[in-house]
Amino acid sequence: MDALRNRLNRITHLNQAAAVLEWDQETYMPEGGAEARSLQVATLRSLAHELLVDDETSRLLESAQPESDIDGDVIRVTRKDIEKAVRVPSSLIAEMAAASGRAKGAWQKARANDDFPVFAPHLEHIVDLCIQHAEALGYEDQPYDALLDQYEEGATTAQVAAVFSELREDLVPFVKELTSSGMLCEGPVHREFPEEDQWRFGLDMAKSMGYDLNHGRQDRSAHPFSTSFSISDVRITTRLEKRFFNPAFFGTLHEAGHAMYEQGIDPALEGTPLADGTSLGMHESQSRMWENLVGRSLPFWEYAFPSAQKTFPDALGNVNLEQFYRAINTVVPSTIRVEADEVTYNLHIMLRFELEQEMIAGRVAIKDLPEAWNDRMASWLGIRPDNNTEGVLQDIHWSLGAIGYFPTYALGNLMSVQLFNAAQTDIPDLHDQFRRGEFSHLLSWLRTNVHHWGRRKTAGDILQEVTGSGLKSGPWMAYARSKFGVLHG
Amino acid sequence: MDALRNRLNRITHLNQAAAVLEWDQETYMPEGGAEARSLQVATLRSLAHELLVDDETSRLLESAQPESDIDGDVIRVTRKDIEKAVRVPSSLIAEMAAASGRAKGAWQKARANDDFPVFAPHLEHIVDLCIQHAEALGYEDQPYDALLDQYEEGATTAQVAAVFSELREDLVPFVKELTSSGMLCEGPVHREFPEEDQWRFGLDMAKSMGYDLNHGRQDRSAHPFSTSFSISDVRITTRLEKRFFNPAFFGTLHEAGHAMYEQGIDPALEGTPLADGTSLGMHESQSRMWENLVGRSLPFWEYAFPSAQKTFPDALGNVNLEQFYRAINTVVPSTIRVEADEVTYNLHIMLRFELEQEMIAGRVAIKDLPEAWNDRMASWLGIRPDNNTEGVLQDIHWSLGAIGYFPTYALGNLMSVQLFNAAQTDIPDLHDQFRRGEFSHLLSWLRTNVHHWGRRKTAGDILQEVTGSGLKSGPWMAYARSKFGVLHG
Secondary structure: OHHHHHHHHHHHHHHHHHHHHHHHHHHOOOHHHHHHHHHHHHHHHHHHHHHHHOHHHHHHHHHOOOOOHHHHHHHHHHHHHHHHHHHOOHHHHHHHHHHHHHHHHHHHHHHHOOOHHHHHHHHHHHHHHHHHHHHHHOOOOOHHHHHHHHHOOOOOHHHHHHHHHHHHHHHHHHHHHHHHHOOOOOHHHHOOOOHHHHHHHHHHHHHHHOOOHHHOOEEEOOOOOEEEEEOOEEEEEEOOOOOOHHHHHHHHHHHHHHHHHHHOOOHHHOOOOOOOOOOHHHHHHHHHHHHHHHOOOHHHHHHHHHHHHHHOHHHHOOOOHHHHHHHOOOOOOOOOHHHOOOOOHHHHHHHHHHHHHHHHHOOOOHHHHHHHHHHHHHHHHOOOOOOOOOOOOOOOHHHHOOOOOOHHHHHHHHHHHHHHHHHHHHOOOHHHHHHOOOOHHHHHHHHHHOHHHOOOOOHHHHHHHHHOOOOOOHHHHHHHHHHHHHHOO | OHHHHHHHHHHHHHHHHHHHHHHHHHHOOOHHHHHHHHHHHHHHHHHHHHHHHOHHHHHHHHHOOOOOHHHHHHHHHHHHHHHHHHHOOHHHHHHHHHHHHHHHHHHHHHHHHOOHHHHHHHHHHHHHHHHHHHHHHOOOOOHHHHHHHHHOOOOOHHHHHHHHHHHHHHHHHHHHHHHHHOOOOOHHHHOOOOHHHHHHHHHHHHHHHOOOHHHOOEEEOOOOOEEEEEOOEEEEEEOOEOOEHHHHHHHHHHHHHHHHHHHOOOHHHOOOOOOOOOOHHHHHHHHHHHHHHHOOOHHHHHHHHHHHHHHOHHHHOOOOHHHHHHHHOOOOOOOOHHHOOOOOHHHHHHHHHHHHHHHHHOOOOHHHHHHHHHHHHHHHHOOOOOOOOOOOOOOOHHHHOOOOOOHHHHHHHHHHHHHHHHHHHHOOOHHHHHHOOOOHHHHHHHHHHOHHHOOOOOHHHHHHHHHOOOOOOHHHHHHHHHHHHHHOO
């Protein structure tokens, strides 16, 4: 067991080092360092992969004598990781890396010139490689299952499609109702918020929620993210807009939510493949919980608003709590996913989920993708993008080969409410605690029920054990109706 | 050759990644991340070492068909690296790592309480391990040769001792003369220099000397250093003192000098063991040249002083060029090496060099080290430390096991003048160029004669080829007499 752990430590250290290099690339690296950096990261990732699939690792797995439940889980999860890793030929991985390198460049060019045909042949190639990838991984029902499983272990296309379609039936008319009410004004969040004050206020609030800055820090980057270098060093980044309160503040809470998950993993799992979030959906449930269910709630702002007013006297001095609460919860259909509000966001995801399935199944030709995108936007959200840069070209994911990733964003939203409801059952005065600026009970509840398990339990298992049921759309829809129904009169 | 290069690339990438992790540790890492970080770095360094000494690397070296002079040098230098690496048993390396971990803690404690006996047993152990290390590496004349050779390949104790002792005979009386002249006043550099302005001014000047910020950047750290992540990403750090101009400004030039060396290495050497400075002494010659021979010269300040006055109107508004030039060139014996001026600095080094030899040869008992230190300080510099914290406990090097490292600082000083004189022969109007803020000719000269070779030539070879002679103390002494003789009337 010791020999196995030593080997897994090495693999973990290589991946952690790669994460540090990638973090530096997005935060501090001088432009000229990019080429060498991508070679360094590739070497670290390759070495980690080679060590994992090496016969010696399998031999150690065979002969290891587990001495605890954790040891048993380490062996079980590592075996599964190896099984998946060996199925995909390294030639395919290399081809995907090369193809996505080219596709990313083409995507940037296509976006800059609103020129989808520049990107189309690259996307065709990526889709083809993803199908090969799915075939290599194997699946029971359909190829998309294999792609989805990479990000959300155990979830199936059919299951997700069923939940999403149930949700959509309620959501599309609900969005129409909300947007016709005309009750909201987001003016207060579009005033002048000095950048240093935004930085400090966001980080103070993340800290008061439980993000541990002795084991984390925040830096700036073009696209906010969180990243873990070990359970004891989990960092976040943010971006600042001078005249828009939301991106930095809710971005910070969102990334801090991800980071608190990683900080809460059982230290006994450090150095093993178990010291990670169990799925992207579960990860997103944590970020969305702190961003939306806490950070966009009225009880939270009953606590935080006086401090926000003090921090931003020019912007918020003549705004009251209710106006502010309405401003941060305005529902307005927009074409851009990353700017979408809490309610319409899920529709952006479902659109991508459907198109991904159709691409993989060959039911839509790549050349027809812009039209398919725009038609669905019009039918579900009531708006049509003016161009492809604001439509089908807006996200980087497909150019990276990450097909099957998008649905996890909406799965996270749904799970966040299911989990929050369970927490509220266990801690009935949760909202009163928020009003007093107390978040430690919620955080310990999440640590016990979600975080500390790392990858020892799947997202599905956690959900079932904690909430008594699998993934459902009903709880999220009920939450949305209750919160936004009131807000929109 | 391709297969060999691929393997060397991997080794290089692992070491470069370790450098990124170490840089982060000194600049941005949250405190709580330290333990995991040291494990990550250890894994990367071990993997690099294992790949280097692995039989497969030797097999590739045997069968590689060099197609160029560079290929030939890659094979030659890699062979030599392996020969040295395999001589030292990994148990000894591990023991040194463990011992220096403990010694560093004891050193910090001893320093804090001026309690040398707390550190003494650890130092004894370190010295013992260094002797074992020297025996493993092998030497012709004496064990200290092997230690010195790790940092300054090809240099011998006897050769360095001869040059140092010649230098000391002139230097000790010269320092006495200078310090009795009482001609200098360093007041102007001890005024208030706003930190952001220091930052900008130092970096602007480093940039004008040729430090390429598209392939580098500066951050803050407690102890300034430069580090290379590839030829295309070479960074520096600095520290700022509000009421002292010198640490940040000359520290920035010093580190930028190191960094320009690494930025100037032939890109064809990237990914091989040749893409590094050829010795610590040669490295230090570059940092000292830009810090002292350029940065503390009168011609440089004829160019830079107006801009300094504009940047720091409060501190320098009523100071003239000559007063400022005298202030930055004040010679005052002090007990602390890192605060020493250009002239007395070498005596601090020689003291350490002698004591290191005596420790390794067993000619001084560790318990008598403080007395030996203080006596020599009194005899050479005319001052006696008040306590051991300002005496024998001031440097971290010995606790890290880095015996043989110190002499390279003074070697760098000597080489810097030998090289600068050669540059001046080739570019007679060098000082006039400085007066106009032109540094590109000096930099290209250094690139051609020193930098671009990387480790293809040893420091000794470069010195011989470029200056027509080996290491000598005369040129440095002549430089010091001419510069400081004038300054001190």
